[in-house]
Amino acid sequence: MEIKLHSKKEKNNLKNMNINFKPGVITGIYGDFFKTIPDMIIKNNSFSNYKKISYIERLNKDTFLTEKVSDEFYLIKKDINVKEEEYLDKIISSLKMVGLKKSYLKRKINTLSKSEKRLLDFALKLVTSPDIIIIDEPFLYLNNEYIFSLKKILFDLKEKYSKTVIILSNDSNTLYELTDEVIIMKDNIILIRDTTSRTFREFEFLEKNEILLPDMVMFMRRALNHDEKLTETKDRDTLIKEVLKYAKETNCETQSD
Amino acid sequence: MESFLEIKDLTLKLGDKVFFENFNLTIEKNSFVSIIGPNGSGKSLLTKVLSAILPTTDMVTLDGIKLNKDNVLKYLTKIGVVTNDFNQEFLFKKVKDELAYPLLNLGYPEHKINKQIASIAEFYQIGDLLNKNIDDLTISLKKKLLIILALIHEPTLLILDDAFYEMDSNEQKFMLEKLSILKEKGLTILNITSKLDTVYNSNKIYILNRLQIEGSGKKEEILEDINKLLDLGFQIPFFLDISNKLKYYKILDKTYFDLNELEGALWK
Numbered sequence: 447m448e449i450k451l452h453s454k455k456e457k458n459n460l461k462n463m464n465i466n467f468k469p470g471v472i473t474g475i476y477g478d479f480f481k482t483i484p485d486m487i488i489k490n491n492s493f494s495n496y497k498k499i500s501y502i503e504r505l506n507k508d509t510f511l512t513e514k515v516s517d518e519f520y521l522i523k524k525d526i527n528v529k530e531e532e533y534l535d536k537i538i539s540s541l542k543m544v545g546l547k548k549s550y551l552k553r554k555i556n557t558l559s560k561s562e563k564r565l566l567d568f569a570l571k572l573v574t575s576p577d578i579i580i581i582d583e584p585f586l587y588l589n590n591e592y593i594f595s596l597k598k599i600l601f602d603l604k605e606k607y608s609k610t611v612i613i614l615s616n617d618s619n620t621l622y623e624l625t626d627e628v629i630i631m632k633d634n635i636i637l638i639r640d641t642t643s644r645t646f647r648e649f650e651f652l653e654k655n656e657i658l659l660p661d662m663v664m665f666m667r668r669a670l671n672h673d674e675k676l677t678e679t680k681d682r683d684t685l686i687k688e689v690l691k692y693a694k695e696t697n698c699e700t701q702s703d
Numbered sequence: 704m705e706s707f708l709e710i711k712d713l714t715l716k717l718g719d720k721v722f723f724e725n726f727n728l729t730i731e732k733n734s735f736v737s738i739i740g741p742n743g744s745g746k747s748l749l750t751k752v753l754s755a756i757l758p759t760t761d762m763v764t765l766d767g768i769k770l771n772k773d774n775v776l777k778y779l780t781k782i783g784v785v786t787n788d789f790n791q792e793f794l795f796k797k798v799k800d801e802l803a804y805p806l807l808n809l810g811y812p813e814h815k816i817n818k819q820i821a822s823i824a825e826f827y828q829i830g831d832l833l834n835k836n837i838d839d840l841t842i843s844l845k846k847k848l849l850i851i852l853a854l855i856h857e858p859t860l861l862i863l864d865d866a867f868y869e870m871d872s873n874e875q876k877f878m879l880e881k882l883s884i885l886k887e888k889g890l891t892i893l894n895i896t897s898k899l900d901t902v903y904n905s906n907k908i909y910i911l912n913r914l915q916i917e918g919s920g921k922k923e924e925i926l927e928d929i930n931k932l933l934d935l936g937f938q939i940p941f942f943l944d945i946s947n948k949l950k951y952y953k954i955l956d957k958t959y960f961d962l963n964e965l966e967g968a969l970w971k
Contacts, residue, residue: 478841503871504842557740586869589742589936616843616871619941658873661941664962682941686948689969695955700837
């Protein structure tokens, strides 16, 4: 699905910029986009069916409009083409997908933690069956116990449902861990667009643009300075295994010396 | 070291509910102290007590000033507070005007205000933001501005309630470095937070859970217990996580907090 981005305002000049966001791919956008990109994607003239886009913003005073979780779901029912009797099932499956139980429907929103509010917002967006999901700083607000839920949701959206997922983040660790490809923008210009692993190999370019390398990449890079070529991974436990493997080899060499 | 901030036998009654039953905490002068707590542990409630938003009588003492009805104004001049309230709004359109307002309230003449703003801009590297509209700033820069504003009247105690929450990692690193400089100049910092990567400079760390202090110690003592931190729901920063795991496998002898330390220990 191609989204053409162009701005009417000269100062936000993004004209001639076409970004092709593919289904089944998680694209991360890094940069000074915080208003421009979501606005442009959602309000884009060339993309009329905007109801199929869901934007999960940071929590703010307008995130929820009612007091109860169930009321919040029924408030948006008018926008969803679903029979009354099927809606409850759809709500429950959305809640389940984000790791929240059916019992949350009875909860008052002001009794929820920030993590729960964030996941509820996610469930509210999923119930509308969007094709494109834009999420701003996905790890924000989440307690450790919900990090796994979030990763699973994103994985399912990508693999099972072939959705287009766009992650807005200025945290290179988040982008490294969650995305397949990365777009880095500065002053409304795309500086780089490539696979996530290739992007974060552009050390000099990233440093020049004051973009911090992901911790895991920095670690692997330092290891390489000491002749340890660790296999590239996004998983901490796999990285540990690699370090242990090298430590064992070094130990054996030292002993044989 | 002398006690600078003291919370003694704090019990807070709000309606028919009681919070913080006989809660005690002492913070030394010129220190960087962190209180780490998960969502719902009482961090914001504690901040409200320390900011005199929730009324208490003689349970909080700062630099000899007992917080009560009579002393509240004197107390407030001594503290700077940054909260994590996402409804927090700015008063002015432009960054420069927002910075000038508290200085104007302090009775500074115009030339002194301009001089002060220029020095703030240089120290925090925000010269290019001064004439910008606050609405056009990223959330991260707004957060940075809130910390700068909390420090503008030169308080002796800075209270941060998850102030780094929505801040970009390079901005967070920058501001923590600046706070270390200010600490050297005499500022006491109380960093109440759920972000573990903001507590590495702390002289002491407290764990707050369910409105009680559940533990305290130096960073090595508190941050080594990863299982407890996970149980409490904290996200574990990468270098802390990996160094603890390598310690478990006896590759490392202790926990390391940043890459340079870790590199030195792993590949000596």
